[in-house]
Amino acid sequence: MQLVELLASLLLLLSFAMLAQRRIASLVNLFALQGAVLAASTVAVAASAGLHHLYYSAALTLALKVLLLPYFLRRLIARLDLQWDTETLARIPMQMLAGLGLVIFAFGLAQPISRFGHEITRETLGIAIAMVLLSLLMMIGRRKAVSQVVGFLALENGMVFAATTATQGMPMVVEFGIALDVLVGAVILGVFFFQIREQFDSLELRHLETLKED
């Protein structure tokens, strides 16, 4: 029970670390780490609640979020020659403060819901919502395509954490469907990176801001 809470706070910490990370290669490492902690927390919930289907869910997270996607992203970064690429993030302290505000908001939002929750996971729903909101904040702040996608995948992590802790996992068929969508989506985005770079010679999103109402 306390293990779940410890892992939950680790997840929140990692969300903040991703918010502040400038180097794209390190961002992928943080994402993989977040996936590993997520899988561990799923196992912890499964063990303490005695739910067998959650082990499959943890295996799915491990395979997808720790091994497959980070491997895929790293290869992409290598092939696009982005190893040493960094974001020019303005005002990291401001982003951190905004993040803190979001965490408080998330706990406020979770309060009326988690009253009805299970014993084991009552406190963690707020953290799941905070993870989702922090990933959104991260996506807003980023100017490069790859880091926006990592933000998107981190948002998905928040969803999975919400599903495991609040409802002790979704039905297996739904979890597989979600995993399939994420995987296909990541592959499509990978193809997209090459097309964007071919078209604009860089992966800066400022090139993608010309379609506007005039």
Next chain:
Amino acid sequence: MELIALLGLPLLGGAALALWGASPRAAELNALFSLATFVAGGALTARVILGGPLVIGNEQFFIDAFNVFLVALTSLVGLTTALFSRPYMRIETDRGHLSPGRLRLYHSMYQLFMFTMLLALTTNNMGILWVALEAATLTTVLLVSLYRTAASLEAAWKYFILCGVGIAQALFGTILLYFAAERLLGASGGALLWTHLDAVKGQLEPTVLAIAFVFLLVGYGTKVGLVPLHNWLPDAHAEGPTPVSAVLSGLLLNVALYAVVRCKILVVGALHSDLPGRMLMGFGLLSVLVAAFFLWRQRDVKRLFAYSSIEHMGIITFAFGMGGPVANFAALLHMTVHSLTKSAIFFAVGHATQKAGTQNMEDIRGLLLRSPTIGWGLMLGSLAILGMPPFGVFASEFLILTTAMREQPWATPILLLALGVAFGAIFRRVQPMVFGEPHARRLPHSPALLPVFAHLLLVLMLGLYIPGQLAAWYRLAAGLIG
């Protein structure tokens, strides 16, 4: 059986066209698969109309009057769009806009998109509904970026990120729904099945469901194109190939709204209040109003009609928000006629832009002199979408307005203002495009005009006379929505 065919055929079509999608007969194959899907959809519709709602496939699929009507509409528009895309995509390939590989991608993704739409409509599982809509985003992202131009890549990226983030909110809403239901139904997997949820909706925890509905509405509402979540929609419509614009407007928006309405039924049942209805009305009115004013600023013909889709989705959302038998009836009718009319307009617009070689409305002139059928198609389609009698859009808008006068009188002036503004904006643009002095190119293949006039004829028929059986069917579906 019909259901297996309905879902299996487009899936098989997607696989087959991934192999032979670039062959000279690929367009015919695409149309053939769409025709077979349409036949399966018709058979399923007949079965549900005659035999009542179906719950099949280990309770994973649920078909009642409400979604079977959308199944019929979706497979019909899927078929006519496939017919339209045959000459359209040939012209594009001849002009060198598309390589054989891209054509293969297009045909395969078209079928897979139809599969995701039909899966989203027929599934009983709220989780699978989400998975299908997300998969629909993925297939259409590839379709929007088909030309690989700078603008189409930007549109596809924007579409992916905005709809991906939006629909992630809907996933969170679904998790909360499951959270509330699991306490009543147990974790056996039945807790996400809509029929089970509907049976116990009165006992679901109201606070949780209210919060869940906010997430679901924002999530699926992004895909409906409700203001202020609509930013992706005009870009995606304008930059993708025109058959894709037709299915986006004609099918995807409807199916996303279908998801919202399914959620609304559950939440209204749990809350015993009209809060979800009021939220739908608010979003709907805002969309109608904002889209109407944005219509004035458009120069690109496909963007113009994309904003018109936002406006009409707003009207339908507003009508579902009002609720009650008459408003729901009108909303379902409006869904049908909007889908038919808007896809007909996109068919005509597609050929018109190919003739003019541009999407800029200033440069499209005198369609009537050079190609009278395209000109008439565009003119009649525009008059129909603007709610002119005797077309069906007039009937549904009239019903919505009169219901609004009776039940929500405050909203009527806003609706009337927006409809008036939209009328002026579209008419002022379409008139010179159709009349005016011509300068146009010849098309290497004769355009497909059958789909345009077939749709307009159906819309005209719905405006003049709704067959008794169809009306009874709409009433049944309207009653289900509550």
